[in-house]
Amino acid sequence: MSPRVDADAVVLDIEGTTSATAFVVDVLYPYARSRFAALLTERAGEPEVARAMAGVRELTGEPDADAARIEKTLNAWLDEDRKAAPLKVLQGVVWSEGFARGDLVAHFYADVVPALRAWHAAGVRLYVYSSGSVAAQRAWFSATPEGDLLPLLAGLYDTENAGPKLEPASYRRIASAAGAAPDRLVFLSDRRGELDAARAAGWHTVGVRRPGEPYYAVGVGDHPEAGTFAGIRVGGGGR
Known part of the structure; x- marks a missing residue:
């Protein structure tokens, strides 16, 4: 069943979620x-x-x-x-x-960029929260096979400006910085511990489980899950 989330903003993990861990x-x-x-x-x-x-x-x-x-x-x-x-x-x-x-070109799963563009066009704000530095995130999203994706993003967060990804306080900082109520944010990640921390901060969560990724077999606990971004519906009223 495809997860449907009533939210105004999506916060993205990168490794294992938008992009292959193997590439990293x-x-x-x-x-x-x-x-x-x-x-x-x-x-x-x-x-x-x-x-x-x-x-x-x-x-x-x-x-x-x-x-x-x-x-x-x-x-x-x-x-x-x-x-x-x-x-x-x-x-x-x-x-x-x-x-x-041009030595490097970022990797994205095929379902990711179309979903990001569709959410952005629908007025959903997009953010990134990764353990990789903001500088690395900016470079990653600017050098993709689909061109520069930075215009789609409203903000970038890492463990320096937000805090560790397994701590609920980090997600509260992001919500505050983004000017969003926690229950209007949804976090997409392949790691249960990160999803648990986001939910503890009052966020919606969706676990992204892609075959071949390191955390696939572990699962995402009791969080809603999706195999691709194409299976995730985000917007007011769960549309």
Whole structure:
């Protein structure tokens, strides 16, 4: 049965929801890994890079860690798929430049972009909430096979400006920033823990379950679920 949600705004997870996790792991992670060394040695004086390097040193308790040590830590975090803020920032720097150069083109499941355009045309506001940095999100949605999708989006949120995705307080911050009542927002994600947190904050939720994704077998608990965006109806009165 297709989920029908009475809401004014949709908040999107990316990895496993709009886009294949395999693309992130098999394409984006190696791209970042191959460029960390140059970034850390040649551009350490840039404010954004310097802050992220300081963040790595703080999280590891190694105040004297040099570029090589920081690179090793970043690669270890990549192997663990750890959602560390400094890693996300540095990935965002590398990926933004890769998308801008045309080295990278974002992946979206075939059902996603038509749904986003239809919701936007119907007056539904669209937001993104991802563990990837806002810079990475902006690059992702601007460099797609369907062209620049940023005009469809009303706002971008990450773990820096909203908070951790498993905490209800993060979803309350997003609702406040978006100027939306919690019960007028719906969160689409493939992870039950994130959906639980959003629901605890008063949001609607839909679990997106795509075969082949890491969380497919786990399921989404008692949240409404859909296999594609085409099966989700959003709007006033559940239309």
